[in-house]
Amino acid sequence: TGGHTTEILRLLSCLSESYSPRHYVFADSDEMSEAKIRSFEQKRAETFSSSQFTLDRIPRSREVRQSWTSSVVTTLYSILYSLPLTYKLKPDLILCNGPGTCVPVCISALLLGLLGIKRAIIVYVESICRVETLSLSGKILYYFSDYFIVQWPDLKEKYPKSVYLGRIV
């Protein structure tokens, strides 16, 4: 969604073509992200002509401030949906930055790893907006990601297993 997409595209801006093809997964209710992604990839294709990417939508796992119990149900539904997608894509790297959409995808990847089908490296970058507290996705994925990156020193202190590189978006 919105801010998350802008941030993630900035994160991608300096990556080499080793990180290709890129598979973007976002919420079905998100209208603006597709345009931003296409615009980014179009620009990228000007420099790297063999650049490849795909777009996939999954059901949104949680609305802002949705209740706990209904969130569990909608997240389970999103996991059911994202499991076959993750199986199909078999990513080497999952890069996510906080929208609820990333949790089912990461859980699917963890399951595939546990089943010995594909082990993906999960890199989570918490939003620049998070200075003192983690988002809900962050609190969950702090324990399940391979690398958890924060952008402010307060968070590095509170979450010692995190990586602090300064502001990166």
Added chain:
Amino acid sequence: FRFKDSLAEDLRRADLVISHAGAGSCLETLEKGKPLIVVTNEKLMNNHQLELAKQLDRDGHVFCCNCSTLVETLQSMDLSTLKPFSPGQPEKFASFLDKVFGFQ
């Protein structure tokens, strides 16, 4: 003015920006090097929006106030004390990932 596609042009011409605490608004303004006053409303906002505004204020990049103190802030502010906001460095992220994967 309700929902323009982009405020980039207005931002370019502005001498001072007074904004709510949305991260996108704050960061876009700071990156363009415009002085910024952030008006917060603790009752309406998500707590985490407030976090960024407060940190930017602490670091001297913006002046934070609320609706009732806005006038006073405008009268007493010294924009020359605002510190320039350096852009984020995604190249550091790229470097980090390259090390993780052994691409160097």
